[in-house]
Structures are given as structure tokens and as C-alpha cells.
Amino acid sequence: MIKRVLTTCPYCGVGCGFYLDVRDGKIVGVIPSHSNSVSKGYLCVKGWHAHEPVQHPDRLKKPLIKQNGKFKEASWDTALDYVAKRLKEIKDKYGPDALAVCASARCTNEENFLMMKFARAVLGTNNIDHCARTCHSATVSGLNQSFGSGASTNSYDELPLMDCILIIGSNPTEAHPIVGWRVRTAIDNGAKIIVCDPRRILPAENADIFIQHYPGTDIPLVNAMINYIVKENLHDKEFIKDRTEGFDKLWEVVKDYSPESVEGVSGVKASLIKEAAKLYATSLRSCIMYSLGITEHIVGTDNVMAMANLAMVCGHVAKEFSGLYPMRGQNNVQGACDMGALPNVYSGYQPVTDEAARKKFETAWGVKLPSFAGLTLTDMMLKAIEGSLKCFYIIGEDQLRTDPDTHMIERALDSLEFLVIQEIFLSETAKKADVVLPGASFAEKEGTFTCAERRFQRVRPAIEPISGKTDADIIAELSRRLGYDMESGPKKVCDEMASLTPLFAGVSFERLEENGLQWPVPTKDHPGTPVVHLGKFIRGLGKFVPVKHKPPAEVPDKDYPFILSTGRILFHYNTGTMTRRVANLFREYPRNFIQINSDDAQRLGIKKREKVRVETRRGKLEVLAEVTNKIKPGVLWMPFHFSNEPTNVLTNSAFDPVCKIGEYKACAAKIEKIK
Ligand SMILES: Nc1nc2c(c(=O)[nH]1)N[C@H]1C(S)=C(S)[C@@H](COP(=O)(O)OP(=O)(O)OC[C@H]3O[C@@H](n4cnc5c(=O)[nH]c(N)nc54)[C@H](O)[C@@H]3O)O[C@H]1N2
Ligand SMILES: Nc1nc2c(c(=O)[nH]1)N[C@H]1C(S)=C(S)[C@@H](COP(=O)(O)OP(=O)(O)OC[C@H]3O[C@@H](n4cnc5c(=O)[nH]c(N)nc54)[C@H](O)[C@@H]3O)O[C@H]1N2
Ligand code: SF4
Ligand SMILES: [Mo]
Numbered sequence: 001m002i003k004r005v006l007t008t009c010p011y012c013g014v015g016c017g018f019y020l021d022v023r024d025g026k027i028v029g030v031i032p033s034h035s036n037s038v039s040k041g042y043l044c045v046k047g048w049h050a051h052e053p054v055q056h057p058d059r060l061k062k063p064l065i066k067q068n069g070k071f072k073e074a075s076w077d078t079a080l081d082y083v084a085k086r087l088k089e090i091k092d093k094y095g096p097d098a099l100a101v102c103a104s105a106r107c108t109n110e111e112n113f114l115m116m117k118f119a120r121a122v123l124g125t126n127n128i129d130h131c132a133r134t135c136h137s138a139t140v141s142g143l144n145q146s147f148g149s150g151a152s153t154n155s156y157d158e159l160p161l162m163d164c165i166l167i168i169g170s171n172p173t174e175a176h177p178i179v180g181w182r183v184r185t186a187i188d189n190g191a192k193i194i195v196c197d198p199r200r201i202l203p204a205e206n207a208d209i210f211i212q213h214y215p216g217t218d219i220p221l222v223n224a225m226i227n228y229i230v231k232e233n234l235h236d237k238e239f240i241k242d243r244t245e246g247f248d249k250l251w252e253v254v255k256d257y258s259p260e261s262v263e264g265v266s267g268v269k270a271s272l273i274k275e276a277a278k279l280y281a282t283s284l285r286s287c288i289m290y291s292l293g294i295t296e297h298i299v300g301t302d303n304v305m306a307m308a309n310l311a312m313v314c315g316h317v318a319k320e321f322s323g324l325y326p327m328r329g330q331n332n333v334q335g336a337c338d339m340g341a342l343p344n345v346y347s348g349y350q351p352v353t354d355e356a357a358r359k360k361f362e363t364a365w366g367v368k369l370p371s372f373a374g375l376t377l378t379d380m381m382l383k384a385i386e387g388s389l390k391c392f393y394i395i396g397e398d399q400l401r402t403d404p405d406t407h408m409i410e411r412a413l414d415s416l417e418f419l420v421i422q423e424i425f426l427s428e429t430a431k432k433a434d435v436v437l438p439g440a441s442f443a444e445k446e447g448t449f450t451c452a453e454r455r456f457q458r459v460r461p462a463i464e465p466i467s468g469k470t471d472a473d474i475i476a477e478l479s480r481r482l483g484y485d486m487e488s489g490p491k492k493v494c495d496e497m498a499s500l501t502p503l504f505a506g507v508s509f510e511r512l513e514e515n516g517l518q519w520p521v522p523t524k525d526h527p528g529t530p531v532v533h534l535g536k537f538i539r540g541l542g543k544f545v546p547v548k549h550k551p552p553a554e555v556p557d558k559d560y561p562f563i564l565s566t567g568r569i570l571f572h573y574n575t576g577t578m579t580r581r582v583a584n585l586f587r588e589y590p591r592n593f594i595q596i597n598s599d600d601a602q603r604l605g606i607k608k609r610e611k612v613r614v615e616t617r618r619g620k621l622e623v624l625a626e627v628t629n630k631i632k633p634g635v636l637w638m639p640f641h642f643s644n645e646p647t648n649v650l651t652n653s654a655f656d657p658v659c660k661i662g663e664y665k666a667c668a669a670k671i672e673k674i675k
Contacts, residue, residue, distance in 0.1 A: 002028070004031070006018075007020060007462065008451075008458065009043070009331060010106065010441065011046045012573070013328040013330060014038060015449060017457065018031060018043060019031045032047075037515045038451060042178050045570065046579060053424075063080075065434070079437060080481060084481035087478075096125040097370075099125055099389075099393070100392050101123070102399070103115040105135075105335075106330060106332065107336070107395065107471050108472075109456070110447040110448065111395075116340045117365065118478070120361075121361075121367045122486075124367075126344070128343060129374075134403065135329050136295055138304050142300070142305045143324070145545055146542060147317075149538040153318070153531065155453045158287075160191075162321060163285040163286060165194070166276070166280050167196070167203050167207075167290075169291055169292060173202040174570040175329070193209075194210075195211070198293075200631070208279065213267055213268050214267045215563050215665055216563070217262075218293070222309070223262070224262045225276060226250070226257075226313050228273065235281070235313045235314060243315075243537065245541040246543050247544050250545075252546065253547070259271075259273040265549065286322055288310065291326065295661060296662065297665055298655060302548075309544055309545070312542045317533065317542070326452075328452035335448070335449055335450035344373035353373065358371060381412040384413070391416060391420075394419070395421075395422040398643075401648060403653075413432045419432060420435045421433040422437045422438075422474060423439060428643050439469075440470040447472075448512060455518045456504075457516035458509070504520075505524070554617070555668060559670065561634070562634060562668070564650060564667050565637050565664075565666055566651060568640075592642040592647065593624045593626045594623050594626065596612075597632060598627050598629055605673050607625070610624070612624075612674060614669055615672075616669045618651070618652070621646070622674065640664075
């Protein structure tokens, strides 16, 4: 007998739906769901193999406690008693803000809600954050200023009907493949595509206009587009007058960014910038799809506001078939933010500094809550090195491989008095822990994920937790040991969350059964919101915030003459802790590599597939060279999915001062042939 369990993909933020086929307590396969409104019967290669890591022999099954530098297996009771005792000791000795929690965008909404409740109500600190910091924190801070809400404005289903899609710093074919398929459908329907990317990515092959600018030059590029649009009188005067504020201030700045004036810095011909600007502005249904090429810079927030400025100047937002698609990355990074796994807000973006909101949570939870914002993930690492952060509880994240500047992160983790990791595999970060608690994968638990189009969708268990406990069980049992009883049943947690969160007040498991719901869902009979800001921006008027070009923190010089950028490939997912354990994916890409332009390679005597040495001011690495014309001379590019050849020893930890996102997308590097 085969049991078929409908659930949601645990990898990227697209949020595809599939069935897990279970026979004799074992998952034997994945079958796409045709009725799922996100994926409509399609899956990418990672989704098709999503069950394989779940039952891999390397899965952690028992808690591990480090003694004299070596892990020893322990019973759940021993491990949880020990963790609770150490957390309490540290809190008593140094105060609650010496502790921090890193929540997980791989876990469910309900688990993230419990994690933030654990940090705030049990440990007594707002020091909670997660990988959105490294990802789309710039979207949250930027779009909040421009529109009043930092999420995608529109839905996937509008994409195939667009007239023009501007894809900038986003590689949907590899990073969001089922959205990439929607873009492909749009092309088939006659849509015009503009791609702005330092690399000739696959969408560029099908684009009407391909702009290959240097990494870190998006502001000059976009300001020049706005400059041309206004000069040619292609802007939407009515929209600007009725729906926005600050246009004059914007013009004061962009008037100096003529397309000709940015040719040098961006490496793009003025005529091409004009062509792109005209196409985007004059198409009836135009949207912008952007992702980390925009956010992962020291000017991430400014870059995002530049996107909003361009959309508002043309009136291509706050209506159906237009808008901004910030492509959220992890399966539940939208949800982890929504649930308040952030240092400054509770669920639904209610500020911890807002007295009424805080009182509401204090009453519901029966405890006094801290009234000032906690530390961001970026600052947690700095405070650990400095010595004021003593204890870190990390759930489902591998910072030692994913945060920028690995050597610095290692110093931070080594400085802690106590490190707990809740993981499903012994990741590189987990190896540093004092205690490792084995969590459960998506296939072992009940709950919801929220995908990049703001859609809550159900996650359902196909098998029992392999370690005996879900992530929610672990948090609740620790809380109990620390003297605080919390409800951990996913359905009850969802109801509690809805009752405390106006933005999601209408969400419940029952209402999500069929095809989920897109927030805002303010009431129990509200049908969900495919397009936001209709009629009125969440903040009232859309705000033009003028932004100026600032080069990356590190630019090429005599010693490090290349710009190194990093990102993703289709077959692997982030650290690869899961995808490197899937034979079919591993076979495609077993090793790290670096893309280098053919002319540069020839000049340096570097041959195809040859091992080369890459070096930055922070570290060096030997990897295989991929000699290609998909990248400009002077630019290098690497993925970061390979823990034994860790790209982040090279990247720069310089960060955006507003949202604290690291600059993964541009640093200075050198590359040489190994003699
Ligand atoms: N297969 C796969 N899919 C994934 C992931 C994965 O690891 N593997 N991870 C998920 C996660 S967590 C995320 S956040 C998303 C990320 O999704 P994306 O942001 O789409 O992925 P990236 O490859 O990081 O970067 C996108 C593009 O930015 C370009 N770029 C680099 N520098 C610049 C720049 O300065 N300006 C501009 N305009 N472009 C630049 C790169 O060449 C690249 O094509 O993907 C999600 N999906
Ligand atoms: N060079 C470079 N580095 C980058 C980026 C880049 O573009 N370039 N992008 C950054 C971005 S956008 C992101 S989002 C981060 C991602 O950084 P991470 O979040 O650290 O990367 P993941 O591989 O997704 O790690 C998640 C871990 O969670 C575990 N896990 C999966 N499911 C569960 C679960 O249900 N429960 C528990 N307890 N654990 C689970 C996995 O085994 C894995 O080890 O990387 C960042 N790092
Ligand atoms: S596109 Fe994303 S959500 Fe869909 S199957 Fe692939 S990894 Fe999973
Ligand atoms: Mo991400």
C-alpha cells in the first residue's frame, strides 16, 4: 500500500507542491501536484529528489554532547537538561542579552513563531534573527521605506501575461526554476525581456535586451534609465501626482545621471540603457524581477529603493500585471520574517518598540518582554568576537559556510562560551557546537511555509521524526525545562499566531487546505491578496527616495585586479548539506569552480578545467577554472555550495549600514595559475 502525502518543497522560495509516496514507513518517491496553484504539475530537479536527503544515512538521530573536543551520543533527557542548565547559567551570570537565537528559514512558520517566542518570552531577549539578514533584508528595509511593506507586490500567475519583464540581479532559471518557467511562458506569449546581469545567464540568451554591467553598478544604471525616461517624457505624471511623494527630490539627484555619464562606471553603452528604459517604460504591463544581485551589496537598501523609484516613475506598480517581484530565496524565508524571527518586530511586522504591540504579547504570553530591538545576525557575530555575546542557539543554518568571511565567523563561534546547533546533518557549523540537537526535516512535520508570492501553504508529515522529535518539540521541551510551558502543536500555534497578528488574522490550517492563502489576510472570510498596494500604498503615498552611486567596499586594484561575485547553480542548494547527498545532483556538480573570461584566462595561461588559486584579502582557495565568454573581462564568479572548497573564505563581510546585509556580490580578488 502506498500512502500519498501532499506537501510543499523544502528548497527554494517558489513553493512548489508535491506528494511524497510512502511505503512501509519509507518515502519512495516524489510526484508533482497538478492542482497546486504555484507549480501546476511542474518541479525542478531538486524538487524531484527532495525525499532523498530525508532518509540519508548521515541524518543526525541522537543528540550529541562535546566532551574533551569529541562528540558523544546522549539521550534526549540528558541533552535537554544540560542545554537548559547552561542557558540558565549564562542568563543568570551575564543577563538575557548575552544570549542569541538564530531561527531557520528552512523550518515552518509555526516553528519560527515558537523560536521567536522562545527568545523573547523564555530567554528574555530580542536577539533573534535568521538568514534573511544575508538575503533580502535590503528588500525589507528598502521597500518598507518606499511602499510600507517589504514583500512581493504581485503574484506568479501574472507573469505569463506581462508585456515586459525586467530581470535584474536575479537568475530565475537556476534559482527559482518554476518561476523561470513562468518567464519562459511569457516569452512564448510575446513578452519582451530585459536582463541586467554581470553574467550572460540563461534568461539573457532569450532576452530582447541584455545589459552586462559590472557588479555593484546598479544605481548608476537604474538612475540613468529614470533620467532618460523623464527627459523623453515617458514618465507617468498622473501616477506620480496622485500616488507618490518626493519626485522633485528624486529628480534633483537623477538629473545628473545621463546614460552617457554612466557608460564608464557601468561598462554599458548609453544607447543600450536608453533602449531598455524605453521598452520598460512604454510597455503596458511591465514588472521588475530582482534578487540578490541587487540586495547583497553595501548599498543593498539603496539598490532596492532604486527599483521602487523606477517602477513608480513609470506607474508600473500598485496594479495588476506590473509591480516588483523580489524573489525570496529559502522555502520559508518570507515566513520566518513574517513570524517575527527578526530582532525588531513580532509576527506581522509589529515593532517590539511599539508599546501597544508589546503589551498585547505580554498579556498573551504572561511575561514582561524587552522593549528595545535586539542584535542582527551580523552584529551577533561581531559581539561574539568582542566578548559580550556568550551563547548562540542556532537552528537550521550553517553560518560557517554561508556567512561572509569564514575566518571571521570561525573566530566568532570560537569566542562563545556555549554553542547549540539544532540540525538535521552534522554541518560545518554543527561541528563547532557544544551540543547538537537533531531536528526533523520537512517530511517529518506538520505546519506551513510561506513562499515568495506571500502564499501560506501546508506542510504535512509523511514519516515519523527520525530523531524522535520535531524542531517544535525541542523548543517546547527546552522552554518547559526553563520554567515556561508553551503549546507546540502546529495547529494551535498557527491559531495563536493568527490571534496576535492582524496581517494574518484570517489564516488557519482549515483555510489553507486547498491552495493556501496570500497575505494580507486580515479576517476569517478575507479571500487573500494577490496584488498589494491597490488604490493606496501600505504607507499611504509611495515615497521616492533618491539614491546615489557608491562603489562596493572593495574595488579592484594592482594587487587584487578582479571583481569577484558569487551565487547559485541549479543543481545545488546553499551549503549543499542536502543536495550534495543526492546522487543525481552531486554527479552533475561534484566540485566548486570559478568562472573567468576567456581573454583573462588566455592572458594568465589558465586552461579549461585547470585548478587555479583564487585569493582575496581574507583568504585563498584552489578550485577548477571554468573558462567562458558568459562573463566580462575583469570579473570572476563562483558558487558557494561546496563545504570542502568554501567560497566564503574569500567574500567580504562589509555590510549595508541600514539592513546589515553582507557584500557577497562584489569584492576584489586575484587569480593565478598553479605552477
Ligand atoms: N538552485 C538553487 N536555487 C536556489 C538557491 C540555491 O542555493 N540553489 N538558494 C535560494 C536562496 S536562499 C536565494 S536567496 C535565491 C537567490 O536567487 P538569485 O538572487 O537569483 O541567485 P544568485 O545566483 O545569488 O544571484 C542572481 C544573479 O545576480 C547576478 N549578480 C551578481 N552581482 C550582481 C550585481 O552587482 N548586479 C546585478 N544586477 N546582478 C548581479 C548574478 O550573476 C546572478 O545571475 O535562490 C534560492 N534558490
Ligand atoms: N558566497 C555567498 N554566500 C552566501 C550567499 C551568496 O549569494 N553568496 N547567499 C546567502 C543567502 S541568500 C542565504 S539564504 C544563506 C543561506 O545560508 P544557510 O541557511 O546557512 O544555508 P542552508 O544550506 O540553507 O542551511 C540550512 C541548514 O539547515 C539544515 N536544515 C534543513 N532543513 C531543516 C529543518 O527542517 N530543521 C533543522 N533543524 N535544520 C534543517 C540543513 O541541513 C542546512 O545545514 O547563504 C548566504 N551565503
Ligand atoms: S523550483 Fe524551488 S520549490 Fe519548486 S521544485 Fe524547484 S526547488 Fe522546489
Ligand atoms: Mo537566501
